Amino acid sequence: MTGFDWGVIWRSLPYLFLDGMRFSLTLTFLAAAGGVVLGTGIALLRLAGGRVLGAVATGYVNLMRSLPLVLVIFWFYFLVPYIGQWVTGASRPVQVGAFASSLLTFTLFEAAYFSEIVRAGIGSIPRGQMAAGFALGLTYRQVMGSVILPQVFRTMLPVLLTQTIVLFQDTSLVYVLSITDFMGAASKVAQRDGRLVEMYVFAAVIYFAVCYAASQGVRRLGGRIAIIR
Amino acid sequence: MRLAALALVLLALLRPGTAAAEDLTGTLQKIKETGAVVIGVRDSSIPFSYLDDRQKPIGFAVDICMKVVDALKARLDMPGLKVTLTPVTGSTRIPLLANGTIDMECGSTTNNPARQKQVAFSNTYFLTASRFVTKEGTAVTDIDSLRGKAVASASGTTNIAQLTAVNLTWKLGVNILTAREHAEAFLLVETGRAVACVMDDVLLASFIAGSKTPGAYRISEDAFSQPEPYSIMLRKDDPAFKQLVDGATSSLFRSPEGRVLYNRWFTQPIPPRNINLNLPMSPQLERAFQNPTDSADPDHYNS
Amino acid sequence: MTYNWNWRIFWEPSPEGIGTYWDMLLGGLVTTLEVSALAWIVALAMGCIMGVLRTVPSRLAQAVGAAWVELFRNIPLLVQLFLWYFVLPEVVPVALGDWMKSLQSAPFVISAVGIGCFMSARVAEQVRAGLGALPRGQRMAGTALGLTLPQTYRYVLLPMAFRIVLPPLTSEMISTVKNTSVALTIGLVELTARARAMQEFSFQVFEAFTAATVAYMVVNLAATLLMRWLERRVRVPGYVAA
Numbered sequence: 001m002t003g004f005d006w007g008v009i010w011r012s013l014p015y016l017f018l019d020g021m022r023f024s025l026t027l028t029f030l031a032a033a034g035g036v037v038l039g040t041g042i043a044l045l046r047l048a049g050g051r052v053l054g055a056v057a058t059g060y061v062n063l064m065r066s067l068p069l070v071l072v073i074f075w076f077y078f079l080v081p082y083i084g085q086w087v088t089g090a091s092r093p094v095q096v097g098a099f100a101s102s103l104l105t106f107t108l109f110e111a112a113y114f115s116e117i118v119r120a121g122i123g124s125i126p127r128g129q130m131a132a133g134f135a136l137g138l139t140y141r142q143v144m145g146s147v148i149l150p151q152v153f154r155t156m157l158p159v160l161l162t163q164t165i166v167l168f169q170d171t172s173l174v175y176v177l178s179i180t181d182f183m184g185a186a187s188k189v190a191q192r193d194g195r196l197v198e199m200y201v202f203a204a205v206i207y208f209a210v211c212y213a214a215s216q217g218v219r220r221l222g223g224r225i226a227i228i229r
Numbered sequence: 230m231r232l233a234a235l236a237l238v239l240l241a242l243l244r245p246g247t248a249a250a251e252d253l254t255g256t257l258q259k260i261k262e263t264g265a266v267v268i269g270v271r272d273s274s275i276p277f278s279y280l281d282d283r284q285k286p287i288g289f290a291v292d293i294c295m296k297v298v299d300a301l302k303a304r305l306d307m308p309g310l311k312v313t314l315t316p317v318t319g320s321t322r323i324p325l326l327a328n329g330t331i332d333m334e335c336g337s338t339t340n341n342p343a344r345q346k347q348v349a350f351s352n353t354y355f356l357t358a359s360r361f362v363t364k365e366g367t368a369v370t371d372i373d374s375l376r377g378k379a380v381a382s383a384s385g386t387t388n389i390a391q392l393t394a395v396n397l398t399w400k401l402g403v404n405i406l407t408a409r410e411h412a413e414a415f416l417l418v419e420t421g422r423a424v425a426c427v428m429d430d431v432l433l434a435s436f437i438a439g440s441k442t443p444g445a446y447r448i449s450e451d452a453f454s455q456p457e458p459y460s461i462m463l464r465k466d467d468p469a470f471k472q473l474v475d476g477a478t479s480s481l482f483r484s485p486e487g488r489v490l491y492n493r494w495f496t497q498p499i500p501p502r503n504i505n506l507n508l509p510m511s512p513q514l515e516r517a518f519q520n521p522t523d524s525a526d527p528d529h530y531n532s
Numbered sequence: 533m534t535y536n537w538n539w540r541i542f543w544e545p546s547p548e549g550i551g552t553y554w555d556m557l558l559g560g561l562v563t564t565l566e567v568s569a570l571a572w573i574v575a576l577a578m579g580c581i582m583g584v585l586r587t588v589p590s591r592l593a594q595a596v597g598a599a600w601v602e603l604f605r606n607i608p609l610l611v612q613l614f615l616w617y618f619v620l621p622e623v624v625p626v627a628l629g630d631w632m633k634s635l636q637s638a639p640f641v642i643s644a645v646g647i648g649c650f651m652s653a654r655v656a657e658q659v660r661a662g663l664g665a666l667p668r669g670q671r672m673a674g675t676a677l678g679l680t681l682p683q684t685y686r687y688v689l690l691p692m693a694f695r696i697v698l699p700p701l702t703s704e705m706i707s708t709v710k711n712t713s714v715a716l717t718i719g720l721v722e723l724t725a726r727a728r729a730m731q732e733f734s735f736q737v738f739e740a741f742t743a744a745t746v747a748y749m750v751v752n753l754a755a756t757l758l759m760r761w762l763e764r765r766v767r768v769p770g771y772v773a774a
């Protein structure tokens with residue numbers, strides 16, 4: 001080995017972080033936000049949406065959870081424009097860019113996982129809460145919105161955040177589409193300069209640092225906001 | 230829901246004043262309506278379409294496409310046309326062209342009859358044959374000596390298709406390593422994972438010139454194909470757009486500017502490392518520039 | 533810009549010469565299952581060891597277990613596979629590195645080891661949770677009976693812990709199968725890679741991906757049914773958690 005070349009890491013820092021990491025983080029936060037909202041909707045559909053909608057929601061969750069993310073990424077990148085064309089009745093496939101396609105993919109994929117978390121959370125709330133809400137004269141929507149879901153999110157916040165950290169790691173898979181996220185940026189520099197060892201080790205160290213710090217933060221947060229029944 | 234959307238579309242069409250003076254179709258209509266043209270570019274097809282050290286797409290094919298964009302701006306009367314360069318790879322370029330993500334692809338795409346079933350091509354701007362590269366000192370000299378070895382190639386390229394075909398007919402028993410893109414295929418040879426890499430010879434020359442030890446590599450004499458043409462890739466069944474692209478490229482190639490552009494990328498130092506490929510225009514390509522053609526038949530260029 | 537459907541593509545011969553496109557996909561599925569099985573064995577073995585280490589009353593053992601889990605949990609699988617495949621042969625002695633690079637089945641072995649280690653962190657956490665869910669009295673009872681620590685684990689703690697964590701382990705096993713698709717980036721020709729190759733050669737995107745999707749769903753269903761059968765077989769009557 002010709003010696004560890006720190007220079008290549010130093011020179012490519014702006015590109016790695018301003019282009020790559022920015023893409024990764026933006027994708028993570030937007031997909032997590034969208035995924036939680038959609039996932040909550042799906043969880044509620046499964047609980048109280050009636051037979052047809054409930055079955056659709058269940059089918060959706062089972063489908064997304066049985067497919068590899070790589071395959072779902074390919075599906076969405078190649079086929080969403082055609083689906084968009086079919087849905088909107090347009091004359092040609094809807095043009096979807098790389099970022100939009102990734103965002104859609106991750107939001108819809110992670111929504112299945114988030115919905116399972118929210119569903120477990122709703123199941124962990126004592127039934128008395130629901131009954132008390134009804135006894136006070138609230139409708140189902142009001143009980144859900146003002147009584148149950150706030151408690152669910154408080155209890156499940158650590159798990160939801162852990163799933164977000166997993167989502168952050170999963171964004172590295174946009175590599176298969178040559179989209180430049182943090183890992184893609186590191187790869188491009190590695191291949192161009194022939195410095196595979198340095199760039200991949202650096203990427204691993206950064207991912208480790210970010211995820212470890214985040215998971216420690218989540219642990220501390222969980223300790224502080226826990227509801228002791 | 231579809232019915233409602235359809236109704237809205239019909240209503241929009243019936244509104245007076247929306248019908249333009251021209252009746253644009255296909256890609257031209259799409260560009261006019263969206264106000265932007267999306268061009269597919271590669272990340273390591275030196276010197277046709279690749280990323281410089283600021284990760285900006287540059288290259289011979291990219292410059293040709295910018296000329297096409299000028300023609301577009303004039304044709305559609307859109308001086309402020311937005312141009313987006315989207316990265317594609319050998320295996321994503323055709324699906325992304327077909328599904329509308331990109332409007333044209335400017336890279337190192339070979340024009341051949343098999344692909345013409347899915348896409349259309351414009352005028353030829355280069356001719357190249359598939360060869361393989363090995364490290365100096367290996368016993369691998371011709372295609373037959375690849376028997377039983379590990380050979381790399383980029384997915385979705387004509388190179389890997391030709392390698393697969395030869396592997397089958399000659400029963401070479403080659404272990405084909407599929408790489409995501411050209412740079413990765415070459416890297417497999419550089420790191421010793423593959424004994425050889427099959428790629429278009431102009432791209433091989435560029436990779437060797439840009440490598441740390443150019444003298445350590447050798448391009449084979451044997452070729453997997455005759456010199457085949459590179460062209461801009463377009464959607465099929467879109468004659469109006471093809472006509473525009475053909476017209477723009479034709480006038481570029483016939484004018485002295487075409488030669489200047491060629492020399493800029495092939496006989497002068499190119500970014501990012503100021504390497505000079507030293508590849509003067511071949512007589513076949515001269516003829517193809519004088520008489521621009523979109524023929525996929527390699528024999529056409531030999532006459 | 534309309535898509536040309538062709539469901540008969542599966543019966544057409546693939547350019548790779550090994551048969552039809554259907555055979556090509558089937559070959560990919562077999563590779564997926566083989567790598568998954570190997571990776572799962574690695575994951576179970578290392579995961580159990582590390583999970584146990586984290587519950588043993590020894591600071592060093594707990595630190596080792598924690599370090600293993602944190603290392604393999606906080607780096608994305610893609611990055612880990614790249615480290616195994618590209619970086620490892622470069623940092624070991626040249627002779628060993630060259631041998632590693634010349635291995636015909638390098639992607640296969642690397643994928644199994646890499647995915648196995650990645651999943652072992654998650655298995656370790658499950659095992660630790662399972663052991664933690666057992667009443668403290670179990671361990672004390674083991675000591676009271678005169679069993680050494682390894683014997684306590686072997687005869688008292690681990691049997692029950694496994695029954696408790698069997699459901700989550702099922703989902704980890706299915707995750708292992710899904711994670712094999714990431715290995716296409718280091719050249720493993722598994723099901724998703726074959727579906728892509730089919731798409732590249734035949735241009736029938738929908739058909740290729742639908743076949744791969746159906747295959748994964750079938751594998752998922754089969755694995756779930758298998759684990760449910762296993763749960764029923766090892767159930768301890770009267771023990772609530774199992």
